Amino acid sequence: MIEVRGLTKRYGDVLAVDDLTFAVRTGEVTGFLGPNGAGKSTTLRMVLGLDAATSGTATVGGRPYADQPAPLKAVGALLDAGAVLPSRTAYHHLLALAAGNGLPRGRVAEVLAEVGLEKVAGRRTGTYSLGMRQRLGIAAALLGDPPVLIFDEPLNGLDPEGIVWIRGLMRRMAAEGRAVLMSSHLMSEMALTADHLIVIGRGRLVADTGMKDFIEAHSVREVFVRTPRPAALRRLLAAGTDVRADGADGLVVSGLEAAEVGALAAAAGIELHELTPRQPSLEQAFMDLTRDSVEYQAEVA
């Protein structure tokens, strides 16, 4: 539904987005992941026609955003929840957007109810908390009941309840057959929400893959094992496995399943005190992937 082809944005000498090509499918939550400054927001702004591309194209449902006959019916976007006039009420904020697309007045009340703001709709948005503004931003995205939704860092600054709510909403929107594109710089958020992953670093595409495939491809299974005879166990484990010491009596084994380590130890009569498969850290996988493309990086000694 969203198609980006060879999209490039240059600011002077800086390539903010560099020949980016990807597609966002319907019925899925696609995570758009990258470190800060990777070009995620710039890409989304080009998709929405807010920034002009230096070259390349971005289309939604086959046409550029600016050519949509009723844009809010084609794409709903939350780019910046803080973008409200503080002295305007939530109701009038939404009413102006709806009017611009010829949407009926009744839609405003519907989306306000959908995000749970109907009781505070007459209050000025300046009195809103961050979470309420985020809900208002989502309400604006839903106004035209669009088949494509774009959320830029929707979970930023939200309390746990708000995060759970937005996650649920995105899952529900995808289940209804919409295409949902959500950007974030946190892998852990993606793992819980996204079906598909598009990873960029320094404006370039780093990965375009299913969430499951990504986890499998970018994480090495590890097993933590504790034994009073670490040296003996270490000798026992065959070549092709990577073993490193962890504490006085602990070993971290990669390349073998926990059961295999246990069987080898039992066969050799080596006593084990602990045998734990370790969950791969997605954050680590993501950082490994984008290490070379992080714009500002602390020196690692």
Next chain:
Amino acid sequence: MTFRHALHAEWIKIRTMRSTLWIVLGTLAFCAGLAALNGTSAGDEYARLSAADRAAFDPLATSLRGYLLAQISVGLLGGLVITSEYGARTIVGTLTAVPHRARVLAAKAAVLTGLALPVGVLVSLTGFLIGQGTLAGAGVPHLALSDPEALRGVLGGGLYLALAGLFGLALGTVIRSTTATVTTLFGVLLIVQAFAPALPGAVGDWVAKYWPPMAGGQIITAYRDPALLSPWAGLAVMAGCVAALLAAGFLAFRRRDA
């Protein structure tokens, strides 16, 4: 999606902007108050004037002098129509709802004119009526609304204020900051005017005659100074300048990233 939808959206925005009401009421109150003050004090001054000065006494301009500040406040309203969107970053929502940028700016200009023109006429009419009333009370020459220059001054004064609003909109579109827009409005509309008499010979004469806001200000005068443009020619200079700036605003708005 049509221009009518964009107009509707902009109308909702301008009427739910808190500054709009305060600017309109403040402008009205200021112009009415100043007309009363000027009208009253003109009585004492008129008595002391020479015959030549009495011939140049302009009851119309005396009652409409409030336009000097009104042009700033209406210009500010025009500026806010777009700078408030940049300040609050709602321009992103505006342009995602209506990506056709020329349509957005045209709708803003139309809605602003639709508000500023009647408000401008009302402000001028109020100033005129109060001003002429106090002049009459002070026993100095005054005008009735049926006098031809009176109607021209009141309607033209309204037109001038609408142009000042569009001027503010054009400035705001190019500058994008409320503060910088206000500063520029003061500079262009008031400071130059205040310093024009101090400018050397030919430059001073040229500025007094052609500087758009000064030329446009001729529309509220009943006394004709042969060194200056006629009222409608002066207003045309102002309108031309605003049109050129609006064109520049359109180009900038279309070309720049939001």
